[in-house]
Structure formats: C-alpha cells, structure tokens
Amino acid sequence: MSAAATEVSPRASDPTITPELVADHGLSTEEYERILEALGREPTLTELGVFSAMWSEHCGYKNSKRLLSLLPTEAPWVIEGPGENAGVIDVGDGWAVAFKIESHNHPSAVEPYQGAATGVGGILRDIFTMGARPIATLDSLRFGDLDDGRVRYLFGGVVKGIGDYGNCVGIPNLGGEVYFDRGYEGNPIVNAMAIGLMRRDELITGAAKGVGNTLMTVGARTGRDGIHGATFASEELSEENEAKRPRVQVGDPFTEKLLLEASLELIGSGAITGIQDMGAAGLTSSASEMAGRAGNGVEIDVALVPVREARMTPYEILLSESQERMLVIAETGREDEVGRILQKWELEAAVIGQVTDDGMFRVLENGTVVADIPSLPLTQGCPTYERPGLESKEVKELRERDLSHISSGQGDLTGQLLELMGSPNLASKRWLFQQYDTTVRAASVIRPGGDAGVVRIPGTRRGIAATTDCNGRYCFLHPRRGAAIAVAEAARNLVCVGAVPTAVTNNLNFGNPLKPAIYHQLREAVLGIAEACLLFETPVTGGNVSLYNETDGAAIYPTPVIGMLGMVEDVERVCRHAFARTGDAIVLLGTNKGEMGASEYAYVLHDLVAGDPPGIDLLAERELQRAVLAMMQEDLLGSAHDCAEGGLACTLVEAALGDGAHSFGIEVALTDQMAPVPLLFGESQGRVVVSCLPERLARVAELAGSHDVPCAQIGQVSEPGGSLRIRAGTSGVDVPVRDLADAFFGVIPARMDSPAEATPAPDTW
C-alpha cells in the first residue's frame, strides 16, 4: 500500500500514540502494524479513532466474515445481497422489497428504552436509504427470567422503546418472538427487523458515484452522543459498562419520520446518486463505505458539519453516533434542490465535501488535513480471523444427559399443561403487541400472535409474510442443528400462513469469539444456516453479527436469529393458526418422536436445559411444507399451526384458544405407542397441526401421501368455550379452555402490571 501523499500532522491537543492508547481503541498489536503499513506512517489520534471504529467487530466483521462467506446469497430474485444497507428482492409486478435485521443488544442492556428505540430507528433508516418505504417491523427479543426485577425493568423499557419509536413513525409491527431464559440474564437480545416496499426502478444504493459530486449531511445535527458505540458493541459487558452509558444514543422518532419522508422525496427527485444512514461509526463509516463501494475517494471538512455542541474535535465529529442523520451524494449543481427538500421537512442539509478520484478518505478541519487514509484498506482491509473452535466439555455433558426420568414421569398432566401454558415463553405475548401499532397503513392482514405476520402489497391481491425464529436452547446444546431448525421453523411458520419462503436476513448473536467454545458455536451455527437455506432456496441477503454478548464472562446462548420473508399470492386466502369451526377434523402432519431434549417442559418442570435437541430431517421438512402449501392452494384448510416449543399439547392449546375471543374446545385421542409426557410435550420438528371440514379429509390425506408426509386425524374441534381433552394412551388432559386462557393470556400482564413491581419510568425526551 502506498503512503499518503498529503502531509498529516497531529493536532496540538493530540496525545502521543502509545501501545496503551492503541489497546484502548480495541486494536491488537498486529492490527496496529497493518495500520502503519496502510498509512506508511504513524496515524494521528483522529486516524486511530477512524480505524478503531471501522475495524471493530461491529463494522469490520473481523471474526465472522470468513464464516459468513459460507452462506448462500444468490437466487434469481435477489437484487441486492449482503454488503448494501439492506437486502433487496424482486417480488414481481415491478415491486421490490428491502429488508434487514439488526441488533441493539449492548445499548439495550445499559439503557433499555433508548437502546431499543434507536435500534428500531437504525433499521428503518437502512430500509429507506434503499429507496423503500418501510411497511412493517418485527422484533426478536431475549431476556433473563421474568421473576427478576431487573429483567422486568429491561423488558418493560425495551417494549416501550420499540413501541414509542415505531408508533410515532407509523410503521406497523408484524410480530417476532420473545423468550425468557436465565441464559440471557444481564445480556438481553434486541434484534429489530424492518421491511420496505418500492418500485424496482426506485432502488438506490449507498455508493459515492460521480467524481466531483457533493457530499451533504442531512437530518439531525451531530452531537457527542454514542461516540465509539461500534467499539462498545464489540466488547463484553461488565460493571464498568455502566460508566459507558453516554455511548448509548438517544432517538427522536419525530425527526426520523421527517427524515423518512425527506429521503424518499430526495430519491424520487433524482437530485442524489447515493444515500446512507450515519449509523454505527457515524460519518466515518458512511463516508468511507460509500467511497469504497464506488471505488472512489471522498474529501470532507468537519468544520462544515452542523454540530449540536461547540468545540467538537474532528475525532468526535467523525465518530459521533447521533441519530437520525444521513449522508447523501448530490449531483453537482443540484445541492440547492436537496436543501429545499430538506427545508420543506424542517430539516437541515449542509455541504461537507466532495467525491474524489484518488481513493483516499480525506478529512479536513478548516482546510487543514487531519486524516488521510486509503479507503480500500479502511473498508476492506480489516483483518479477518479464523479462530480455533472447540466444543465446551460442559455443553457436551449437558447434551448427553439422560432425560429418561423426565420422559417416564407422569403425575398430573393437566396441571403440567397449565403450568407450561403459564410459562412466559409459551404464554401469549399480547401484552407487548397491544403496545405496538399493528394496524397503521391499513394493510396488516395477519397481525402479531400467529405463526407469521402478513401485509398486503397495496393495490394488489398479493402479500408479504414475515417471521423471526430461533430457539437458543437448541443452539446452545447443538449449534448446527439448532441453527438449521431455526431456518426450518421460520419456513414452516411462513408456510402455515400460506406463504412461499423466499429469502432470509439473519442476526448472529453470540458471546466472545476469541473463546474457542464460542467460536465453535458460531461456526457450527453458520454451517447449519447455510445447509438449511440452500435446501429451502432461501438465500441470505444480509443481516448483522453481534458478538461479545457476555456479562462478567458468562455468554448468552448462541442465538442465530433467522428473519424470513415469504410471498403470499392471494391475501384473501391466507391461513391462520386458530381453529375455525366446530366439527372440523384436527389432523397431525408429521411424526411424534417424543424428543424431550432442550424442551420447554424440561426447563419449566425440571429446571433443566439439557439433553439432545430434536432431530431435523431437512428433506422431509421440505416435503411437509410443500404438502401444506398444496393443501392451501386447494383451499382445504381451516387452520394450520406449526408445532414448536411445548410440543403437540401446547400447539393444540394455542390453536384452540386463538385470539381469546373465539376459543374452541377439542377432543383429541393420540394412539402412538409412547409414554404420555414425551407424546404430549416432546418437541419433534417437522410437524404441523391443521384442521379441515371432515369431507375434505380424504383429499388432505391424499396430498400428504403424495409428498410422503405422515398424516393422521387425531380429533375434532368441539363447541366454542368448551373443554380441551387430549387422550394419550390411558391418561391425558381434560381442562376447560377458560382455565387455559387464564394461564395463557394472564401471566405476562400479571408480572408486568402488578403495581408493586412497576417498571421504572424511562426518561422522556
């Protein structure tokens, strides 16, 4: 790499670059050597800060990049794969969909309200910077045990943060998932996914095209908040992190809404050639990445950047993560037009530099060069590592634990079912969803609470279905299989609403990758995703990696969250999870194998996270999904529900309870030669419970048979508000649906709304 031609001298107040200062910036000795090589000289403090942010795990993906290259990313319908602000797929009729998932785990652990709110803000900006109007969000959340006061504070704050932000911007929430498990104590997971819709020809990318074009900042001013947020997100948490609270950004959804409208108007005007959110690592990453994508250079003067506070240094301006800001590339001569559009939306725009042809990321302060770095090594040269991976012995022992005492147990099965339905993991998440606007934009066909959410594409009969899935316990005990199951379950959920699985965005949430046991989890999980996504033909179009999710040395469960989109051909024919009519036949597709490993039953009733997670046969799974879609094509089904946590019994309860307003009793008899506990509560994959009119049963069985999918009527839907009766061999459960409803709908409100346990009120803006 050639040395920079321009003279760069340290600013008067800059400290000397010492090994300690380098280490404080999260850079290793080897990485510092590379910086010296790239620059051909010592960096200034400003340059060190720039490298530190760009080569952080968060921006540089240094411990995951090599693994990510194993994921399938291509398909004829993929327009933009990984590397852009968001993935984009073609959905036909001239429409394209941008979608992505992103984590805000670290900020949410420190300041749940702002952490979650800015997570939503960031992912929305990633969508509308592609030219797409956001039409839905989903959230994948993990917390510790809800009995813990701090967990309730985090949970309450995150839910309010997501709600306040998304509600104000006016984007409907379509669902997602929430799990509570001690494995996330101290390290909650907050992954936000957003989906946007655009005409195909409205697509714009984050590239600094056209030498001589003008760089402009638009939106909010730059302040001192969130400096080094990207580096913070690449560390383990400890007591000391409380002192890092100022690294958490503060969000303003009202400004976001204005920025959304202004950005879409800018893109529509043709006055700009590129646009990017100033997200993690702020101006540094947006400017250098835009330059890198176009193979150009950029020159900016930080003195031209509108700031909120006086006397900000170049270091601070470059690394600030103040929210609701964008960097745009304006066509030369059209800067005023950009200014006028921003002014209409009561936002600021400022010219801060231009696109150059020398490939350098050059920063000036009042005309004096303070940083001059070749863009390519900065954006692409982050060293990537393949680490040694080795499964932890403890995990192996846990996986091999004999659970036969659980399987052979019996006791009061009805009581056990009630206890399970009242576990926060299985209980209704209505308490959250009712705090999110789920109906704005008037296109929500299936709202949160079902297997997947569905929004209509305006003016058409078609729809987009979306889900997020991941069982962290499965991934903890068997990362590869757990990750493959996450993909399979996501696809199964989409199929259950009548959608064809189409593409994936993923969020890899893991601990510290420098530990062999964690790197092992990461590698295995990526392999599991790759294998399943290949088979389901659902390419990964992007996503996010969040590592170092550890508190005082204890890592979260490996949690590779899969966000999957599916296409619905006719929104008037979507299928729902709830039983629809008295007298319908209840049919099980798939096989009960009685697998109890890593089950919710073992966790709730035996306080155990152990055993071998359920097996997954991806080919059989694909056939099952094809069979269900074929049944829906012929309008045979009254309902379809994925069989997941809590096993067949809990799946039947969910289908019987529905939304609580129209609950049905059921009469089911299971004849498998198996002890009742594994039969009722085992979590075997590849199962779907469907219901249909009795006269359609033969056709359902025929279609199942043509896909080699086991199919058996196990019972029928009885009267509304009746009892749920499941016979399992000689024993079984028998309980009024009202009692199940009390447990299912009551538990989360009871924990969260109890006046004595009120959540600390978040700071208001």
Place this chain on the structure above:
Amino acid sequence: MRVVVVTFPGSNCDQDCHRAVELSGGEPSYLWHREHGLSDADAVILPGGFAYGDYLRAGAIARFSPAMEDVVAFARQGGPVLAICNGFQIACEADLLPGALMRNRTIRFHSFDQRLRVETTDTMWTSSYEPGQILSMPVAHAEGNYEADPDTLDRLEADGRVLFRYVDAKGDASDEGNPNGSARNIAGIMNEEGNVMGLMPHPDRAMDAVVGSVDGCGVFQSLARHLSSAGVG
C-alpha cells in the same frame, strides 16, 4: 366529493385516509401544514399520527399551523371536518370540539380492535349505519381518554352529539368495554352544528375485510351521501 387530507409533520395516517376516500369514490388530495388552500374542498380530514411529534401535548402545536387557520374557517362556515385519532386531539386543541383527550388510564399505548356502538344515525357522519349497530375498528393511541366537564358531557348527550361509544362483547357501554377510561365510554362526538366529528378509533383502517373490518366504510359513505344530497358531487 373532493376531500382534503391535511398533512402535518408527523402525520402517519394521511395516506390511509387518502386511500379511504378513494375507496369511497371520492377525490382525495393533500394539504401540507404550511400551506393554505381549502377553497375547492367539500370536506377535510385531520388524520392520525404524531403531529409535530406530540412532545408538548397531543395536538397542542398543530393547531397553530397555517393550514389549521383554513380548517377552522372552513369548519366555521359549516364545512365537514372529520378528525380521526390525532386529528381529534388537534380539533379539541383548536376548539372545534369540546373536551380533551387525556392519557389512557393504563398510561400505555393501546392497539387492538375495539367494539363500538353507533349512538345516533341522523347525522352526516353516521347515516349509513343502523341505530345501535355494533362495529369493530382498530384503536391505536396513548391519549384517547376523552374528558369534559359534567355540563358539557350532559349537553353532548342531550343533543345526541355522542355518535359512537366503546362497548363490551355484549354491546354494553360498561367499564370493561372501555379501553382508555373515556368519560361515559365516549369514542366519537360532533360539534353543535354537526359538521365536525372527532373519532378516536380508525375508520380509515376498517375499509377492507382482508385487514379485519369494513365497518369504517359507513363514515365515508355517510359523508358522501350528505354531500351529494347537498348538491356536491
């Protein structure tokens, strides 16, 4: 029926209202909050959202916008104004409607389908409904708790200006059926002249069976019927 939808910075149901007018056979257009121009309007909609961020108090800033000067003048001349959700809050702040919308009694944002009962049908807003008809429409608000002094409430009742009430599964205006603590379960009211209606639930989101309900259509159909009988296309 030419209907102008006012867009404030932070409005987020303006497009939904625009489409609702289209679906009802009307001709919708937008008016930006900084502009004037209602001369061609047959009716105006103040849509839902978070005008100006609602940081001070919902609707408190929006009432001062230039477009609102026109809306107030339009209303004073008898022009029909439909104020939905945030629009209802703005209309109260602008004294187009009596009372105020307070925080929900749970202090939380609420979003779900809500049952309503049609209380009066001889108005320009409700003539397409049956008296006592039970409707379902989405609600989505944090400040929907309608309050007014007892005299005002009595007058609203006596004049038949309570158009919609929140009700439970049995159709009763019970406390259980009241989602936000509104006085006397009031969900929608009109002014003395009958040309301004404020409604907390969203008829604009209940125009399509595929998204859950068509019960909002009646509001727009009633308005269209009124305008056509008044000789307006």
